[in-house]
């Protein structure tokens with residue numbers, strides 16, 4: 455497929471690095487391609503960032519036939535680094551299959567992203583901890599309110615310069631363990647990166663915020679017993695020297711940061727990692743007997759985020775004195791070091807543009 459390029463006539467003023475917030479400002483250009491049954495993906499173009507015109511009957515607006523992914527580009531003196539971008543496009547296709555969305559050519563999508571970043575490269579912020587957030591999305595655009603899988607889709611990529619996730623340093627988060635609402639069940643869409651999972655999580659998140667907690671920890675949808683994940687992060691517990699995280703059972707999102715942390719813990723830091731079901735009452739019990747050493751979440755936005763306290767059924771526990779634990783800290787430094795090009799990339803995760 456050819457990639458057409460239409461450049462913006464006027465470029466927008468860029469924000470200062472210290473004014474960046476998450477996801478409100480977008481760069482000068484976007485990538486887009488269309489799908490029509492019978493025709494496949496076509497009309498690939500990089501063009502000025504602009505609004506869409508869609509029918510109010512459009513199926514994504516009614517039935518949420520949509521998928522997305524999220525990754526970042528990092529400024530380094532030697533070029534712009536992407537972290538495992540091929541895995542994000544792979545996952546976007548896996549999510550698509552679950553949502554009955556036609557798959558796309560991953561190699562072409564990645565090449566188009568590279569071209570888009572080249573065109574908007576002056577938007578990659580340079581200050582420590584900043585990055586360019588990349589959001590590929592696919593939506594069903596059929597102007598039809600009958601329930602069926604769409605015949606027309608739009609794939610697009612937008613870019614947003616983002617600030618350091620932790621403006622005031624790495625502050626451990628306070629977590630509310632949700633025991634009423636659930637996020638996903640095995641057989642559902644919990645393993646797909648899709649808007650519906652987020653819509654399902656908003657109310658619980660809002661209620662937890664009102665009670666003073668930063669994020670919600672989800673338990674399994676059947677017994678509300680086993681730990682699944684936190685907000686938009688996978689979760690790890692360091693218990694008696696080992697790391698434990700929920701297995702990819704079908705109801706949690708297979709995080710690329712999760713996978714990276716497992717590999718780094720095992721191969722770089724020699725820590726045993728178990729991908730096993732872990733019951734929330736065991737976590738609280740381990741805390742009582744001194745076995746619970748560290749808890750952290752992993753995801754592209756926050757990288758590795760320490761969890762300082764957890765609340766479950768009238769009980770609040772504080773983990774590693776409410777501070778960032780030593781293994782959490784080592785994993786954070788190594789992973790961000792690889793992303794910003796200051797640490798050796800033993801696993802071949804970086805693509806430099």
Ligand SMILES: *Cc1c(COP(=O)(O)O)cnc(C)c1O
Pocket residue numbers: 524647683685686687688707708709710711712752753754755
């Ligand atoms: C994106 C996401 C994650 C983290 O995935 P990464 O690839 O590490 O960014 C975890 N949980 C949910 C629900 C997500 O949407």
